[in-house]
Amino acid sequence: MKISYSSSAKTTKPAVEQGLKVDYAAAKRGAYKARWYMLLAVIILPMLFILWLLLRPQLLVLAPGIVTTDPLELRAPVTARLLNIAVTEGQQLQPGSLLLQLHNPQLDAQIAELQNQLAQLAQPVNTANAAILQQREAGIRIAEQAVVQQSEYMDSYRNFKRSGLVLTHEMAAVQQTLTNAKLALEQAKTDVIQLRQQQEVEQLAGSVAQARRQLKQALAQLQAQQEQLQIRAVASGHVIDIQVKRGEFVQQNQPLLLLSNRPQPVIFAYLAPKYLDYAKPGAKASVTLPNGDKVRAEVTEPAQLLERLPAKLAGPFDGEQAVLKLTLTPQQPVTGVEGVPVEVSFDYLW
Template sequence: MTKTQSTPSHLPHAWRLLGLLCMALGGLAGCTPAADSPVAPGAIQPPPSTVAVARGKIEVDGGLLDLATAIDGTVQQIAVREGQQVQAGQLLLKVHDEDLRAELAVAQSSYQLAQAKHKALTTKLPLLQAQLKRLQAAARDGAADLQEVDNAQAALRNAQSEAEVAQAEVKLAQSKTQQLRERQRLYALYAPEAATVVHLQAKVGSQVHTSQAAMRLLPLRPLRIRAELNESFAGAVQKGMRASVVLDNDSSSPLPEARVLRINPMYGPSTLQDDAQRGPLRVVECVLEFETAPSNLRVGQNVRVSFHE
């Protein structure tokens, strides 16, 4: 007799559970957006791919200004203090100039004297010209002889020559006075542009020299990032590339985005990193500018830069 195979009673229930599970998975798959579907507004975007990283330092465009006096001497006056903001042309420092001021006083007196002499001589000319005309008219009428006319002409010529000489003396005295005033400006140090005084090397009574800076200024210019690219990253970074920047000791506070402004075409030694075994690394300097002006940044702060495609 043939034995009939029976189906266990629990199998229909298992098949029903499997069917419900497939339907649930199919529903979830239908709710998942496609890879090319638009990202909903406000969704967190994945970070752009990083092609290079570098260490950098915050600098001011063009660098700090180390100012020295135009002449050697003793400081008479310091007109500013550290931390003070100054405007272009503002007096910063003066060097003692007593000898020059005495020479300038003499030159100014000579200039005034030359002006007075020239004025006196030019005042005489109209009188001598009028006298000559009267004698010439009288000579034509026979009321004066020709000798008187000749004497009047000679007197006028002499007066004109003296006035010309006096005018030349005025110009000479004026030129000397102007030269001394220009020399006097060399005894003073003025701000070349708007800036903040960050350090005073000179003090009242101290000696200053043309070869040594008397003070250092921080110009009110945009801040830049000078980053150092290792040799392995040098070819991956291009001008105009975007970069994210964070402080070296505070990565939780990102700075405004930056862009590559220029890349040095030469290799040089690193000033921000080195290898204990091989010594200073060879790097390529890269200068970046911020898209928006950052706040609460100081020149000299170290940063980390990530370059993106």
């Protein structure tokens, strides 16, 4: 038997009760769903983020890096005062260009003192040696005059002998006197030569000579230090940064200038050796800057093997693992502070 029910007024007009309109509140099931989904999101999203951080190094070929112009740091050779800065930031340089001029008053005083000691040490010895040598040379002149006189006597006695006025033994005596005069002349010359040799030996090997050599060596070292106060460029390039001011008193080994021979900044990336295939010139990569910008770059130089990651990029758990140092050239200019850290993501090699 089929049972049928008659419809009531609520079926057609659920918001009317005994002729009066009754407003019901909206269903709350949607709010509950929203709160449930939000709770799931709060729980799941951090887990997904942590999972991504853990899996990202395994899924991508990543390497830490820095933006750099590969600068050469010039340091003060000695403690001195900066007299002049001959360059400006960005200036192009040629080999031998004057960069900085330093002045060290103590160094000047030491050089002057050594020069004075050398002059005092050399003057008395040279004067005494010259006087002795002049005396011996005067002996040569006297011996020469004696030879000349005896030669004249010999000529006269020869004339007398031809005239029969001189006996043979007298002629022999004159001849012997001339011979003795010539021997005395040769002996005087020999004495002068020996004296000069002796003086040279004393100058080279004597105590005074040793002291003079020590002073000259010390003077040469100080003069070399003084020459280093004129700081010049050793190669072509340009000035990256000037780290001192004119008139400043700088300490030894204090940084003065940063120079570079690269026209534009490059990226130094430090890649794990297991990714050796990505270290070849021509490999492509994306570089993420600290502000989030990304630039494309290409490996342009052969890789170098380093014993460890640079200290500024190394983490507490990196240890001393070897890394490959890569040089990447950005495809568009990169401006930033020298040494700013970046992240390099290499394109997959399919």
